[in-house]
Amino acid sequence: MRRALVLFNQAMRWHDNLLLSEQADFDQRIAVVLLDPDEYLSTQYGMPRASIQRLQAQLKLLLNWQQQWQHKRRVLHIRIGPTAFCLQQLAELYDADTLIAAEPTAPEQYQQLQHSGLKLKLFDINSLLQHQLRPDLATLPKSFSAFRREREPNLWVQPPEQHAVSAQFYADPSLALDTTALDFISRDHQPTAALFNEAAGLERLMQFIWQQHAIIRYKQNRNALDGDWNSSLWSFYLANGTLSPCYIWQQVLEFEQQQVANESTYWLRFELLWREYFRWQMRQHGRAWFSKNAFRPPLDFSSPQADPRFELWCKGETGLPFVDANIKMLLHTGWMSNRGRQNVASYLIFELQQDWRLGAAFFEQHLLDYDCASNWCNWAYIAGVGNSSARQFNQIKQALTYDPKGDFVRHWLPGKTATGSLVHQPEPQVPVQEFWLPFLQQLKVSS
Ligand SMILES: Cc1cc2nc3c(=O)[nH]c(=O)nc-3n(C[C@H](O)[C@H](O)[C@H](O)COP(=O)(O)OP(=O)(O)OC[C@H]3O[C@@H](n4cnc5c(N)ncnc54)[C@H](O)[C@@H]3O)c2cc1C
Structure with a gap:
């Protein structure tokens, strides 16, 4: 019996999600999400890495995702603890040797997955340029303009795909939450925290494009400092992976074909390309982005002095x-x-x-x-x-x-x-x- 863990961090969605689909190499798969306290509760240059609102919003999202699995009569594990440690524990519990996950861009998250010691099967489900479209990091253009010039003329983006939830998902319901997770949840869960789940993301997408037609005026309005319809506010969902960028892209193209294609509809795709460019830049230079000169030598990781x-x-x-x-x-x-x-x-x-x-x-x-x-x-x-x-x-x-x-x-x-x-x-x-x-x-x- 071959088993794999499937990590749903940055992949808590039912649409366009390859992690849900059947995988011929495995008999059973175990679904899990993690909250690594290091990413939320530790400090960076003397500041907490996450505000209490950000921590609570993430916790609420994990719990909501678990409920969605329950509604489908499936089990999703929540673990709170160091990523590598939690994955190792679960792998031992279920006798799994492989980890399937969304490919992270944050070097630290990537490293944590590697430290789990499991075989990694990563799918880049949160980029526009996935699979065969993946840029070669060795020849990645330096500037955004060059990146855009190279990609835009024949720009083709991975079409979103609908995957049925595989019957391979298996778990013991009594193991869904361990005591650490329960303690953490009872201490830090805030029912009124913001919820940036898939349903809210799809609703926002629908409203911004199809109902309000706010996309038609995006270029003129996007620089506003506030306001409900001046910019898309998709960033919450893109950042946590509850909206697929390829799905968004396809929706914009459909709107252009069926209703209006103008400078504004183009500009939204242009901004999504900025996001894309930075994802590949982060992957190219990795940890060097956290040096004072970024990746320009000499690298300097000393702590900045605040006054x-x-x-x-x-x-x-x-x-x-x-x-x-x-x-x-x-x-x-x-x-x-x-x-x-x-x-x-x-x-x-x-x-x-x-x-x-x-x-x-x-x-x-x-x-x-x-x-x-x-x-x-x-x-x-x-x-x-x-x-x-x-x-x-x-x-x-x-x-x-x-x-x-x-x-x-x-x-x-x-x-x-x-x-x-x-x-x-x-x-x-x-x-x-x-x-x-x-x-x-x-x-x-x-x-
Ligand atoms: C100093 C600084 C820090 C930023 N930090 C973040 C961050 O942590 N997370 C984040 O998602 N964005 C960040 N941005 C980019 C941008 O400000 C936000 O994506 C945008 O304001 C989110 O609002 P929106 O979804 O309504 O954007 P819209 O204007 O509607 O744009 C649509 C989408 O395009 C992408 N996008 C737009 N502008 C940029 C940009 N400059 N860089 C990368 N992607 C972009 C986002 O995914 C956004 O959701 C930062 C920008 C600056 C200048």
Whole structure:
């Protein structure tokens, strides 16, 4: 009897999921999800790796996935503990020698799977370019433009496939939860935590494309700082694998064929290519992305030194309203717009002169859509380490463009009462940058 464990981390979905399908090499397969406390409860540069909201959202997702298996009269194991250790224990229990899983992009997760000592069968179900489309890491283009130029002319993406749940899934129901998992769940489970499961992801996809037709105006609206329909908000589901990128891609193509194809529908696919590019970049350079210069020699993994300006930035108390309001939004909601992320990152790196990795670690802690490649590579991209030159933003100009009436800032900083764009005036303790000056003169009571 040959048995394999099937790890459903980043694969908690029924659509387009190869992990569910029959595997000729095995007689029985055992379904499992893990929560590795190291990824959530340990610290990084003195900061917890996950906020309590991020931990609770993940736990809620695992429990919900287990319930979905129960509804199908199947058993899914939940284990809380070091990845390699939990996998070894389960493998021993069921006499399994192989691990089937979604191929991670985070080097740390990959390493953990290797440390399990099991034979690995990894399927890259969360990339657009899978199977025979997989880029060769040795010849991967350095810049996004070159990557896009190479791929876009004949771009073909793996079509999503529907797989029936194999009858090979087998388990002893009494082993579904062990005592560690039960203790952890009773301590940390929060029923009101956000739930980013497949049903919510598919619903959001349907609404954004087919019901609201928000996709038609995406290019004009995507830079907004908030709002329900300005951007897709698919990042939560893509980050945890409850939505398949190939399924999204196919839905966008179908919409283009059946309803409208315009610059906006194209731009959504363009953004999904950015995600794709960073996934392959992360795989190409691995752990080097966590070095101060990214993968440029000499690699420097020393811990960055934070100073009090970093602490103020983390609290949204720098005195620059546009930056502070965006950080407050992140602290309250676990999300920040792409425009906000770019601006607060640029301010931390260039005006506050802090090591970019501190900001990346802070985002890792708080973003409910945290994704290793998208987060760390975007930070490195703005800092100008890695493959790109630095991207410095002018926060006052950006505030005037994206929050011209100051409503966003007043919403997140209710203590600020100045009207119109005057609310963007930096507080006296903020050193005024010369390149802000022409834009500071444009601040006025009403727009
Ligand atoms: C400093 C910084 C850190 C970031 N950290 C993360 C992160 O941890 N997780 C994450 O998913 N995204 C991250 N991003 C990328 C981007 O900000 C978010 O994907 C986007 O804001 C999520 O909202 P949305 O789903 O409505 O995006 P939309 O604008 O609707 O875009 C659709 C999808 O395209 C992808 N995408 C869009 N922009 C980018 C981008 N710049 N890089 C990679 N993929 C992109 C995402 O998967 C997104 O869901 C970061 C960007 C910056 C500048």
